Structures are given as C-alpha cells and as structure tokens.
Amino acid sequence: MKPGGEQPGILHHLGRRGWWGAMEYDEKLARFRQVHLNPFNKQQHEQGAGEEAPGITSQARLPELPPGEPEFRCPERVMDLGLSEDHFARPVGLFLASDVQQLRQAIQECKQVILDLPEHSEKQKDAVVRLIHLRLKLQELKDPNEDEPNIRVLLEHRFYKEKSKSVKQTCDKCNTVIWGLIQTWYTCTGCYYRCHSKCLNLISKPCVRSKVSHQAEYELNICPEAGLDSQDYRCAECRAPISLRGVPSEARQCDYTGQYYCSHCHWNDLAVIPARVVHNWDFEPRKVSRGSMRYLALMMSRPVLRLREINPLLFNYVEELVEIRLRQDILLMKPYFITCREAMAARLLLQLQDRQHFVENDEMYSVQDLLDTHTGRLGCSLAETHTLFAKHIKLDCERCQAKGFVCELCREGDVLFPFDSHTSVCADCSAVFHRDCYYDNSTTCPRCARLTLRKQSLFREPGPDLDA
Numbered sequence: 037m038k039p040g041g042e043q044p045g046i047l048h049h050l051g052r053r054g055w056w057g058a059m060e061y062d063e064k065l066a067r068f069r070q071v072h073l074n075p076f077n078k079q080q081h082e083q084g085a086g087e088e089a090p091g092i093t094s095q096a097r098l099p100e101l102p103p104g105e106p107e108f109r110c111p112e113r114v115m116d117l118g119l120s121e122d123h124f125a126r127p128v129g130l131f132l133a134s135d136v137q138q139l140r141q142a143i144q145e146c147k148q149v150i151l152d153l154p155e156h157s158e159k160q161k162d163a164v165v166r167l168i169h170l171r172l173k174l175q176e177l178k179d180p181n182e183d184e185p186n187i188r189v190l191l192e193h194r195f196y197k198e199k200s201k202s203v204k205q206t207c208d209k210c211n212t213v214i215w216g217l218i219q220t221w222y223t224c225t226g227c228y229y230r231c232h233s234k235c236l237n238l239i240s241k242p243c244v245r246s247k248v249s250h251q252a253e254y255e256l257n258i259c260p261e262a263g264l265d266s267q268d269y270r271c272a273e274c275r276a277p278i279s280l281r282g283v284p285s286e287a288r289q290c291d292y293t294g295q296y297y298c299s300h301c302h303w304n305d306l307a308v309i310p311a312r313v314v315h316n317w318d319f320e321p322r323k324v325s326r327g328s329m330r331y332l333a334l335m336m337s338r339p340v341l342r343l344r345e346i347n348p349l350l351f352n353y354v355e356e357l358v359e360i361r362l363r364q365d366i367l368l369m370k371p372y373f374i375t376c377r378e379a380m381a382a383r384l385l386l387q388l389q390d391r392q393h394f395v396e397n398d399e400m401y402s403v404q405d406l407l408d409t410h411t412g413r414l415g416c417s418l419a420e421t422h423t424l425f426a427k428h429i430k431l432d433c434e435r436c437q438a439k440g441f442v443c444e445l446c447r448e449g450d451v452l453f454p455f456d457s458h459t460s461v462c463a464d465c466s467a468v469f470h471r472d473c474y475y476d477n478s479t480t481c482p483r484c485a486r487l488t489l490r491k492q493s494l495f496r497e498p499g500p501d502l503d504a
Contacts, residue, residue: 139174146170171218188222188236192243193229195222195236208326209235211300227330241273244330252340254310260294271298273327291322292332305329310403314346317354319410332403339393339400359415360405362422363398365455369425370395372436379428379436387421429453441468444482 146167153160188195198221205214205221209231214221220233226245264280264287271278271285272295278287288302289295292309306321307329313319324332343350351357366388373379388394391405408414429436430453440451444467452468454461460474461467467483 136174139170143167143170143174168215168218171215190236190239191241192226192246193224193239194226194243195224195229197221197233198223205230207231207235209238211303227334229330241327244327245334247331248334248338252335252338254335254340255292256311256314256346257294258309258311258315259289259291261289262294264296267296271296271301273297273301273325276300288323288325290325290328292324292328295325297325301325301327307332308403308407310335310341313403313406314341314343314350317350317410319407335403337390337402337404339402339405341401341403341406342399343401343406344399356409356412356415359418360409361398362418363394365422366394366418366425367398368453368455368461369429372429372439373425375439376433376436378433382428384425384428387424426453426455443469443473445469445473 146163150160150163150167153163186197188197198216200216204216206212207214207221208229212232214230214232221230222233222236223230224243226243229239229241229243231239264278269277269279272290272293276285276298278285278296278298280287285298287296288299288304290297290302292307292311302323302325304323305326307324308319309322309324310332312322370385373384379385385395391402393400393402405414408417431437437451440453443449443452449470452459452470454466454468456468458471459468460471462469462474462481462484465481465483465487467481469481
C-alpha cells in the first residue's frame with residue numbers, strides 16, 4: 037500500500053477500464069435486476085413476462101451491451117441471492133387478530149346460512165359441519181390467557197365450568213342448544229342451572245337453593261291464581277310482556293304458583309304438585325315454570341310436611357298410609373340400637389340413611405315419601421327394614437333380648453317388646469303389657485304404682501343428719 041492509504045490494484049483497474057468499465061457494470065446490474073424480480077416492487081410481480089412496467093421504456097429498462105461483450109444471462113441456472121423471496125409475507129400457520137375477527141364474521145354468516153337453508157337438507161348438514169370447523173379454529177386462535185375461569189359465583193349461584201364435550205344440553209337463559217364440543221358452558225352446583233358462558237352476565241334469577249335453605253316450605257293452596265292483571269300482564273320472573281292471545285308472547289300458567297310466565301321462563305315442564313298430593317292424593321304431573329321445577333326438585337326429599345296437621349282425614353281414606361305406621365315401630369327400636377355395640381358396629385341405623393327423619397320422628401313426611409307410598413316402594417322397603425331390626429333385637433343379640441319386658445298383669449307368655457303388634461306401652465313408665473291384659477285390667481299400671489311407692493318411701497325416711 038502506498039502512502040496516503042490508496043490501493044494500487046483498484047486505481048490501476050479504474051485507470052485501465054475507465055469510464056467505459058463503469059458503464060458496463062451498470063448495464064450488467066440492470067440486466068441482473070431484470071432477470072430477478074424485485075420483491076419490493078409488487079407491481080412488477082403482477083405483470084406478465086412480456087409486459088412492461090408503466091413509465092419505463094425498453095431502452096431505459098434494458099441498455100444494449102457493446103459488441104463482443106457476453107450477455108449476462110443464465111437461462112438454465114438463475115442466480116438466487118434471496119431476492120425473489122417475499123420476506124414480508126405472513127408465515128404459514130400464523131393467525132393475527134384480524135383473522136379472529138374474520139372467523140367470527142364467517143361464523144355469523146354460516147349461522148345465517150344454516151337458518152336460511154331447508155331443514156334436514158344435505159346443504160344444511162354441510163353448513164353445520166363447516167360451522168363446527170370454524171368454531172374449533174376460533175377456539176384454537178384464542179389467547180390461552182383469556183380462558184374462562186373454572187368457577188363463577190353470581191347471584192348466589194356457584195357455577196362450575198363443564199368439561200363434558202359430548203353431552204347435548206339446553207341453555208336455561210337463552211333457550212338454545214349448548215354444543216359442548218365447541219361452546220363453553222357452566223352448571224350451578226346448587227340448582228343445576230345450565231347456561232352458556234356468554235349468558236352468565238345476563239342471569240337475573242337468584243339460585244333456588246338459597247330459598248330452599250332459608251325458607252323450606254310449600255305452597256299448599258291448589259293453583260292459587262290471581263289473574264294476569266295482578267302481574268300487570270307481565271311475566272312473573274323476567275317481566276316480559278305476555279298475554280293469553282300470544283301477542284307479544286304466550287302466557288303460560290304454572291300450576292304450583294298459579295302465576296303466568298313467558299315461553300322463556302316456562303318450558304311446559306311437568307312436576308308433581310304437593311298441594312294436590314296432600315289434599316287430593318293426586319300425583320298426576322302438571323305444567324310448571326322452570327323456577328318452580330327446580331324448587332320442587334330440590335324440595336322433593338325434604339321432610340317438611342306435617343301430614344296429620346294438614347289433612348288428618350287422609351289416613352282414613354288412603355290404605356297405603358297404614359303401612360307407613362311401621363315408622364312408629366322403628367322409633368321404638370332406636371333405643372335398643374343406640375345402646376348396643378353390635379348394632380352400632382353393624383351400622384343398622386344406616387339402612388335408613390336416605391330417610392333419616394324416620395329415626396327422628398313419625399310426623400314429618402317428604403313428597404318423595406308420599407310418592408313412594410303411592411307406588412308401593414316405601415311399604416316394601418319399610419317392611420324389610422322392620423324385619424331386619426326385629427331379628428337383631430329378638431334373635432341375634434343377647435343384650436337386646438335382656439332388655440325385653442314380661443307382662444306384669446298376667447305373668448305369662450314370652451318376652452315382650454314395645455314394637456310387637458300385640459302389645460301396649462304405658463305412656464308414663466314405658467312398661468310393656470299384652471294388649472288384652474292392659475285394656476281389660478281397670479287398675480293402674482303395676483310398674484307406675486311401684487315407682488310411686490318407692491318415691492314416697494324415700495321422702496319419708498329420715499336423713500342421717502336428722503338422727504344425729
């Protein structure tokens with residue numbers, strides 16, 4: 037290298053070729069650009085091979101080479117320096133926010149097409165398949181951080197996100213089908229209210245279980261109708277305008293509450309009406325609203341009916357209720373089981389775990405008890421339980437046998453138990469006698485008389501402090 041930083045090879049080359057060499061370089065560069073399209077010039081891509089870009093003449097676009105110079109072309113092997121690739125194109129498989137919007141728009145259009153096509157036609161089936169694919173693709177494109185929460189608490193409802201994809205359900209809010217494969221839906225664990233995730237914020241009805249917990253009682257008047265005018269001609273639940281003529285919406289009466297509801301709140305569901313059961317022994321299902329159906333379903337197994345107070349004459353006219361008096365015998369057997377180790381180890385009282393109130397009292401009934409009594413299931417179940425309990429006390433357990441009674445009036449017969457059908461129990465001391473002996477003898481109970489004398493003797497005896 038010479039002083040001054042100049043390179044002798046480059047100066048010598050420029051000096052030899054001079055200006056003509058620079059011209060040749062520009063022409064070859066122009067020809068190279070002509071062969072390889074410029075990726076930044078989209079207008080050039082759209083033109084054909086023989087078309088010219090507007091504003092560019094053939095002389096300006098393709099300068100002539102001097103004679104004797106080789107043409108800078110390679111028809112069989114084109115040099116590729118990466119300029120032909122569109123580096124600004126979207127990678128395959130990448131979807132942006134605009135694609136999500138387009139998919140949503142396509143889903144709405146596909147829904148409209150399905151509604152417009154004839155029902156059960158092949159075109160409609162194909163459109164439904166396309167809609168499913170679009171919804172699946174939309175679900176894939178959603179941001180995973182935007183997933184629906186597993187638990188939502190709203191108006192005392194406790195909603196859990198369902199994971200089942202194959203079950204076909206109906207939304208209780210919008211009254212449309214829930215497609216579990218492509219839609220997110222929730223179920224309330226208290227009242228089993230089902231709805232789409234998009235319908236959660238539209239719910240205005242509180243959870244029925246809260247009413248069951250705070251005010252567990254039935255409407256015992258048969259269809260207490262007050263008329264549409266008392267409701268201002270509006271739905272009793274959502275307050276939508278209704279009328280009996282069906283304009284703007286059909287008014288449907290609930291046989292349980294007696295009120296009128298719109299078609300969105302009353303789906304003509306059938307349920308047994310408690311008031312008709314306790315007054316008429318009528319178990320025919322009647323049309324009720326959705327809210328009443330959930331309330332009656334949750335109250336079905338709750339023992340809240342004092343049947344002897346509501347309708348005492350029902351036991352005289354319904355033969356099936358006579359068999360339910362075995363409940364009284366089971367209550368008399370309970371003290372034996374509580375003090376028996378073998379019975380507690382065998383957990384005999386758990387035979388009635390579905391009807392725990394049977395071992396607590398003999399007054400309360402549930403609608404399920406009365407329904408099972410009407411069908412005969414409860415009578416058979418109680419007879420089997422009564423036989424099992426009596427067998428343990430009389431035959432299997434010596435401790436329970438030792439707690440039996442001997443009739444003190446006749447001093448004859450076997451050991452008696454208070455749940456035997458031919459015995460009577462003293463209301464004061466719980467002593468057990470033969471029924472015939474107890475009613476034939478006009479004197480007082482021998483055990484009660486003996487206990488009274490013992491108490492009097494205790495009061496008459498002077499205490500040790502007084503003698504001193």
